[in-house]
Amino acid sequence: MPSDVLSSVPHEPGVAKPDPILVVGEVRRSFGGLRAVDVDHLEIQRGTITSLIGPNGAGKTTLFNLLTGFDRVDEGNWHLDGGALVGIPSFRVARKGVVRTFQLTKSLARLTVLENMMVAAKDQVGESFWGALFGRWRHIEAANEIRAIAALERFGLAHMQDEYAGSLSGGQRKLLEMARALMVDPEVIMLDEPMAGVNPALTQTLLDHISALRDDGKTVVFVEHDMDVVQEISEWVVVMSQGRVIAEGPPASIAQNREVIDAYLGLRHGETA
């Protein structure tokens, strides 16, 4: 269990991990006068599930957008396996092995479920203009299709492969988005509130799938604002508040952390949810 690796890591913000895959340093992003993200140091341990939690407006999604190239940073640096990722456009970040999903599910509605999967595969020469016209891409396509169908089976969507993705239910779209992210063959999967808007009956299924990604050797980082959801599956929890990392540690220690209770859990009692 990878969590054993983290058992000797101190429970403090910005702590170094034994084998970090993603290292973030001095990242700042402001919108006008509001400093949305102000992270001094953060390391993500390879092969674990790390949850990024915090109240609404804590800067979780903004940090996600920065790390995946969907937003521009004011200053800062971050590395994937030692390679700098700063200033790299989002599509290249994905090719380097960091794939994200979105809080509002982005299924490609008028593509079939299978096409949604196929379009995510990397290194298809037929995706270049000249390659499409003159390249030999059919054998790559056949190999990708085998992978795609296997992934769809795993996520329980194989029977829908010829349906338009737009005709899937909300939960099925979340599953498709996760399966599709796998087609990119990423090192790190970043899930932005995968449980948001999902029927509670499906939450457990999604959690099982997220655990399975970790068991496959992927590093999973996911954003969630519901503390209870992350307790069960994450090995490490990073808490953000007002753009800063205020606490880190295994789920059990976070629940007792005074600062977290003040900044986050205390606030939660005031919410209707």
Added chain:
Amino acid sequence: MDWSKILIDAGRAAIGVPAAAYAISAMGLNLQFGYTGLLNFGHVGSMLVGAYGLAITVDRGGPFWLGIIVGIIFALILGLLLGIPTLRLRADYLAIVTIAAGEILRLTVRSSWAAPVTKGIFGIQRFADDFFDVNPIPAGLYGIGRFRFDERTVWVMLLGWGLVAVISLFMWKLIRSPWGRAIRAIREDEDAALSLGKNVFGYKLQSLMVGGAIGALAGMFLAIDQQNVTPDAYIPLITFYAFTIVILGGPGTLLGPITGSMIFWFLFELLDGVMTTLIVDMELPVLSAFDATDVGPIRFALFGLGLMWLMVFRPQGIFGSREEMLIDAQ
């Protein structure tokens, strides 16, 4: 009312030179709008640079074939110039920039400043003699009864529908490839495509350029038929004809632009025939307020009504799938 005459004339229009030209033009727009989701409201600009590229090259003593290449290169450059600043922005900016660019191009070739090259408002004539000189079809009329074309028209139609066939094959190959799937993914959701490692900007630029080159072929073809380019033939209305055709046939379908164009010109000619008969020949009392010069405007009004009806009852066009159309794009 002589229905057979009206129907035959409409049938001639459905397979005629404008139908072929607009089928080609609509195929280019369909790549941009139907498959990639780019709102290009300046498609006529591609047709203009294609036609002028050919006409100017020949006018300055260049060979005909070189004129064709120059026309295509002009269209590719136009796509680059329009795409680079706008394609990173939201979709509506492209629409605004392209509609303006089309008008800027028309006004530029029309200006006295450009007249030494473009011949200003009078345009350039007789630059396609090389094409008509090699017409292998013997003089005469081909067809049955009123449904007949002379050898010149047959030669132009052969070129036009031949081009339609070749471009269709090209589009078929392109759209059914992983490249085609990637541009459709971009049409659905750019952020999702980015998160899956697709170079969205690059694809949109390619789509804009290739669609523009196809539009240039349509412009050249029309100019060849007329042996004439004049700036005021390239008004924004031409773009909206192409949009009407794409939507009529079904955006994002391979055959849509071709059938769309044939139906468009069939109906156009049919309405013209019926209106002329009712107003001019029969002098119907209810229509006595109108005369022959009103036929054109009334025809446009009816066309607009027809397009509205289409958007309400069959928004997916003739070939589009209703199921696909009804999926909410979130």
